[in-house]
Amino acid sequence: MGQVRRKDKDKEKPQEPPPEPAPGQEAPVSSDVWVKPQGMSRRGWFLLAGIILLIQFPLIHHALIRGRADVTAAVPYSQDFSDPAVVKRDFFSTGGFWRTVDGALLAPGVKNNPLWLQAPLPDDVAVEFDVRSEFPEGDVRLEIFGDGMDPASGYVLVHGGWNNSLSVIARKDVGAPSMDALKRRASRGDGTADLVASGVYDEDTRVRVEARGTPVQAGRTYHWRVERRGQKLKWSIDGQLMLELDDPLPLKGPGNDRLGLSGNESQIFFDNLRVDTPDRLAAAAPVAAAPLPPPGPYADDFNRATLGDAWNVTNPSATKLEDGALVVELIHNRPVWLKQPIPANATIEFDAWSDSPEGDIKVEAWGDGRSFYAGDLRLQYTATGYVFILGGWRNTQSAIARQTEHTPDRALRDGQVVVPGKHHHFKITRRGGHIAWELDGQPFLTLQDSAPLEGARNQFFGFSGWKTRVHFDNLKIEPLSP
Numbered sequence: 482m483g484q485v486r487r488k489d490k491d492k493e494k495p496q497e498p499p500p501e502p503a504p505g506q507e508a509p510v511s512s513d514v515w516v517k518p519q520g521m522s523r524r525g526w527f528l529l530a531g532i533i534l535l536i537q538f539p540l541i542h543h544a545l546i547r548g549r550a551d552v553t554a555a556v557p558y559s560q561d562f563s564d565p566a567v568v569k570r571d572f573f574s575t576g577g578f579w580r581t582v583d584g585a586l587l588a589p590g591v592k593n594n595p596l597w598l599q600a601p602l603p604d605d606v607a608v609e610f611d612v613r614s615e616f617p618e619g620d621v622r623l624e625i626f627g628d629g630m631d632p633a634s635g636y637v638l639v640h641g642g643w644n645n646s647l648s649v650i651a652r653k654d655v656g657a658p659s660m661d662a663l664k665r666r667a668s669r670g671d672g673t674a675d676l677v678a679s680g681v682y683d684e685d686t687r688v689r690v691e692a693r694g695t696p697v698q699a700g701r702t703y704h705w706r707v708e709r710r711g712q713k714l715k716w717s718i719d720g721q722l723m724l725e726l727d728d729p730l731p732l733k734g735p736g737n738d739r740l741g742l743s744g745n746e747s748q749i750f751f752d753n754l755r756v757d758t759p760d761r762l763a764a765a766a767p768v769a770a771a772p773l774p775p776p777g778p779y780a781d782d783f784n785r786a787t788l789g790d791a792w793n794v795t796n797p798s799a800t801k802l803e804d805g806a807l808v809v810e811l812i813h814n815r816p817v818w819l820k821q822p823i824p825a826n827a828t829i830e831f832d833a834w835s836d837s838p839e840g841d842i843k844v845e846a847w848g849d850g851r852s853f854y855a856g857d858l859r860l861q862y863t864a865t866g867y868v869f870i871l872g873g874w875r876n877t878q879s880a881i882a883r884q885t886e887h888t889p890d891r892a893l894r895d896g897q898v899v900v901p902g903k904h905h906h907f908k909i910t911r912r913g914g915h916i917a918w919e920l921d922g923q924p925f926l927t928l929q930d931s932a933p934l935e936g937a938r939n940q941f942f943g944f945s946g947w948k949t950r951v952h953f954d955n956l957k958i959e960p961l962s963p
Contacts (some may be wrong), residue, residue, distance in 0.1 A: 541717075550629025550739055554600035557757040560961040573597045573629065576784035586751040588744040593622070595741030597629045598756070601960060602740055604733045604842070607708040607762040611756040614747045619645035619697030620866070624911045625707060625714075626732045629739035635732050638707065638716055640695030640723075642745075646854060647863075649691045650716060650726045657687035665932045677729050690726050693852035693865055708759050717764070776822040776940055779958045783807045793818040795853035803952075810950035815853035816845050816943030823847070823942050824960035825935050829909040831956040833871070840872025840899030841949040846909060847934050850941030861887055866939055869909060869918060872899030881918060881928040892928040 554571040565581045572579070577591030588596070602625070612621050620640025627635030637651045651657055663686075667679035676682035697703075706717045715725040742751050755762060781791070784805040796815035801808050807817065822827070823846070833842045848866030868882045876899050882891040886956050898920070899905070908919040914933035918926045944953050 482527070493895050497925075549735060550597060552601060554598060556600050556603060556606070557761065558598065558600055558755070562752055562755045563756075568596070571599055573599055576629065579905050581859050582750075584752070586742065586754075588742065588751065589750040590746050590748060591744050593632045593743060593745055595624045595627070595632055595743040597624075597627070597739050597741040598754075599629065600740075600756070601735075601738045602626065602756070603758055604731075605759055606756065607706065607759040607764070608740060608754075609704070609706045609890075610742075610763065611702050611752045612749060613643070613702040613705055614697050614699055614744075614749050617645065617699045618745070618747045619699075620745040620747050621697060621703075621749055622745065623705070623707060624739075624741035624743055626709075626737045627739050627741055628736050629741070632741075632743065635737050635739070636714060636726070637778050638724075640703070640718070641695065645696045647691055647693055648695045648723060649689045650714060650724045651689035652687055652726065652728060652732070653685075654687035655689065657689045659931055661686050663688055669932045672697040682729055684730055686730070686741075688726075690724050691863075692724055692849075693854070693863060695723065695852070701888050706764055708764070710759055717929045737927050774821050776824045776960070777821070778960060779819065779821050779956070781956045783954055783956075788817070791820055793820055793851060795851075806954040807944060808950065808952050808953040809944060809946045811948055813854060813858060814850070814864075814945060814947065816945040818848070818850045818941055819945040819958075820850065820941075822850075822940040823958050825940065826912050826961040827910075828961065829942060829957075831907050832904045832954045833907060833951060834902060834904045835899060835949050835951045836901050837949045838876060838899075838901050839949055840876035840897070841874075841947055842871040842899060842905070842951050843873070843945045843947065844869050844907070844953075845943045845945050847911070847939045848941050848943060849938045850943070861885070866934055866941070867916060867930075869907070871905065871907075871920070872897065879926065881916060883928065883930055883934070892926045894926055910961070 510905045550573060560567060560571070561584065562581045563584045568579055568581060568586070574591075574594055574596045576594035577596070578589055579591065580587055586596070608623075608625065614621055621640045623638040624632065624634070625636050627633075633651070633655065635653070637655050638649070639651070639655060640648045642649065642655070649655060663676060663681050667676050667681040674842045682688075703718050704720075708715050709731070712728050712731045713725060713826055714728065716723045724960070739859070740756060741752075757848065782805065783802055785802065788794060788800075788802060788807070794817050796812050799809055799812040799815065800817055825847075829846060835842060845864050845868050846868050848864060852865045855864040864884050864886075865883075866884070867887055868880070868884070870880045870882070871887065872879060872880075873886075876897045877895065879894045879898050880886065882888070906921050910917045910919075914930040916928045917924070942958065
């Protein structure tokens with residue numbers, strides 16, 4: 482038999498109870514018993530709280546104690562940013578390394594942390610300044626009638642946002658629904674819409690108006706003017722109207738009376754800021770544009786060497802004339818716009834064909850005549866007019882879309898339609914909000930729009946496309962008789 486190991490012997494020994502403490506002595510504390518460590522003293526807690534308050538005092542002061550932004554300047558206000566001390570003296574920001582460089586104000590990728598002018602704005606105001614972006618991202622921003630502390634607390638104006646493809650005036654939220662969408666919701670079916678009376682619009686409504694194809698050119702200096710009279714907010718760049726927002730419940734008064742310069746990822750320089758009433762800060766005369774001919778008939782057989790001045794080509798490398806037809810390929814939603822306006826009620830006819838089995842023949846009608854897609858090709862394009870797509874999505878669907886090709890309110894038809902090499906004949910007819918499309922002499926699709934696109938910004942026609950090589954010919958546009 483083997484010997485009992487020491488470990489086993491120890492197990493066999495009976496455990497003796499700990500000795501009883503002598504009278505008057507405390508029992509010894511076992512080293513195996515957990516003892517709660519001594520906590521921070523009251524003095525230590527007061528010291529920690531004091532440090533936190535000291536670090537966070539500016540934000541706590543703005544958000545809780547005071548409730549409103551400081552006032553260290555007044556309107557009329559003029560600033561050329563030649564004095565570096567002006568940033569701390571007249572402005573406030575919660576982030577971003579705002580500073581003056583060579584007599585201009587630099588916003589170096591401030592990520593939507595506005596630099597707020599600490600001067601209350603009058604209800605009717607005009608703001609002018611010069612601005613340039615050094616990076617191709619664009620995304621120049623202005624906040625107006627905000628609270629002087631929080632981004633998107635008033636109106637936000639963005640030039641060249643979303644990959645430098647879109648410009649907006651937004652009320653409280655740059656991702657808000659469009660004004661057109663709210664008008665359609667408020668429509669009573671008779672073509673009119675009272676946004677407030679219908680309950681669609683209230684004090685907290687978030688909404689925006691937008692313009693496509695208005696990218697910021699890196700290194701170019703732009704002159705902005707933003708003006709509000711009553712409920713209409715107008716934004717012009719270099720003397721030309723960019724956008725306007727008619728707000729039935731304009732933001733104003735304490736909490737909505739501050740101006741903020743802003744930006745996102747780009748490196749932006751601001752200069753020559755002026756703020757005053759619209760009457761005192763008179764607008765410069767707008768740059769005269771060449772007068773447009775009146776809307777009317779037009780015809781083109783493209784039987785020549787070059788397109789000429791009648792067309793606005795937004796993607797020249799993807800456009801050419803070949804064998805008496807207009808040819809586009811890899812045009813990526815950058816239309817060839819006819820410069821002459823077309824009637825609001827008209828017929829548009831042309832021939833179109835592709836040798837590709839993927840189809841995808843596209844035109845845009847009643848758009849703005851200048852917009853095009855300039856963003857990431859993986860993202861969605863929003864047009865300015867009605868888009869007609871024959872054999873899109875690899876020749877599986879055709880559609881009439883109001884500005885957006887991927888929303889459920891489009892008119893849609895499934896099935897392969899484009900026959901490679903076949904000359905398809907398009908006829909588009911519009912009367913008010915009713916749009917009918919005939920293909921090869923047969924009814925094809927219709928769209929009824931309760932808030933039809935019309936007016937100066939919606940009176941142009943353009944040939945467009947995505948990747949496919951497509952031929953267009955024999956364009957004919959005729960006004961409809963009353």
